[in-house]
Amino acid sequence: xxxxxxxLILLVGWVSFxxxxxxxxxxxxxxxxxxxRLFMSDQERSRTTKKGVTTIEKDKVESQAEQKKNKEEMWxxxxxxxxxxxxxxxxxxxxxxxxxxxxxxxxxxxxxxxxVGKATVTKTWKxxxxxxxxxxQRQGLTVSISPDEDFDGGHAGGGL
Numbered sequence: 001x002x003x004x005x006x007x008l009i010l011l012v013g014w015v016s017f018x019x020x021x022x023x024x025x026x027x028x029x030x031x032x033x034x035x036x037r038l039f040m041s042d043q044e045r046s047r048t049t050k051k052g053v054t055t056i057e058k059d060k061v062e063s064q065a066e067q068k069k070n071k072e073e074m075w076x077x078x079x080x081x082x083x084x085x086x087x088x089x090x091x092x093x094x095x096x097x098x099x100x101x102x103x104x105x106x107x108x109x110x111x112x113x114x115x116v117g118k119a120t121v122t123k124t125w126k127x128x129x130x131x132x133x134x135x136x137q138r139q140g141l142t143v144s145i146s147p148d149e150d151f152d153g154g155h156a157g158g159g160l
Contacts, residue, residue, distance in 0.1 A: 058063055074148040075129035077121040081113045082142050090141060096137035098122055 004085075077098075079090075087110050092108040098121060112119035122132065122141070129145040136143040 072125055074123050075126045075145050076123050076148055077132045077136070077150060078118050078146055079109060079113050079121050079128050079136070079145050080142040080144065081117045087114075093136060093141055094121065094140035097139065098132055104159065120151075 017126075059126060085093075087107070090110050090113075091103055091106040092110060094101050100122070109119045109121055121136070122129075124132070126145075133143050133145045
C-alpha cells in the first residue's frame with residue numbers, strides 16, 4: 001500500500017510542478033460586468049462626470065524654484081581692451097571658453113573691444129556668466145560681468 005501511495009504523491013507533485021511552469025494561453029472573455037465595487041470619496045465623487053469618467057484637476061502651484069527662475073535676471077560678460085594680447089589669441093580664447101561663439105563673432109567682439117574699449121561677449125544667467133568670466137580670466141583676458149539692466153543698449157554696453 002505504501003508503494004502505491006508514494007507513486008500517487010509523485011504523480012500529483014509532477015502534475016502541479018508542470019502546471020506551475022507551463023504557459024496557458026489566456027481564455028477570451030466576453031464583456032461582462034464586474035462584481036467589484038469601487039468606493040469614492042466625496043471629493044472624487046464631486047468631480048465625476050457622465051459614464052463613469054473622472055476628471056482630475058491639477059492645482060496650478062508654482063514652486064519657489066520656478067518663481068526664482070522666472071525672476072532671474074540676465075547678466076552680460078564684458079571683455080575689456082588691453083594692449084597685451086593679439087587678436088588671434090583673444091579669438092581663440094573666446095571660441096575655447098564660450099562654445100557658442102565662432103571665429104567670425106569672436107573677431108567682431110575683438111574689433112569692438114579694440115575700438116570702444118569694451119564689448120559684450122554674451123548675455124546669459126548669472127552662474128553661466130561667472131563661469132565664462134573665470135574661464136576667460138584664466139586665459140589672461142580682462143573680463144567682468146554686469147547685470148543686463150545696467151546697459152542702455154547695444155553690444156558695447158552703453159552706460160558702463
